[in-house]
Amino acid sequence: MPHHLMNLRHVPDDEAEEIRDLFEAHEVRYYETPPSRWGISMGGFWVHDTEEAQRARTLLQDYQRQRMESQREAYEQRRSQGEGGGIWYMLRQKPVRTVAAVLSILVIAGLSLLPFIRIG
Numbered sequence: 001m002p003h004h005l006m007n008l009r010h011v012p013d014d015e016a017e018e019i020r021d022l023f024e025a026h027e028v029r030y031y032e033t034p035p036s037r038w039g040i041s042m043g044g045f046w047v048h049d050t051e052e053a054q055r056a057r058t059l060l061q062d063y064q065r066q067r068m069e070s071q072r073e074a075y076e077q078r079r080s081q082g083e084g085g086g087i088w089y090m091l092r093q094k095p096v097r098t099v100a101a102v103l104s105i106l107v108i109a110g111l112s113l114l115p116f117i118r119i120g
Helices: 013-025 050-080 086-093 095-116
Strands: 003-007 031-033 044-047
Touching: 003 050, 013 050, 044 050, 086 095
Parallel strands: none
Antiparallel strands: 003 044, 031 044
């Protein structure tokens, strides 16, 4: 019976590649199914053996903890350098794009709510 190790939907390419490298370095006999374009199937990493699944899950837990810590450190470093993101950062970095996005959101929201608002 196959054991599902990890969903690949919304997983960045670099993370998926690091997990492949991790499994290959530890000789985990895995196979991979890609997520569908329309979001029907999730895709993921799989193994057939129960013992192999336990070993792979342990490796994945360690990897994900380390990745979370490194991503958090990178985020904190960017934030301390004034690159924290958010609307004010985007407004400073890409003002035209940000204003266009905000106006687009307002127009779409206005058109969506127009039938429910009584005018005059």
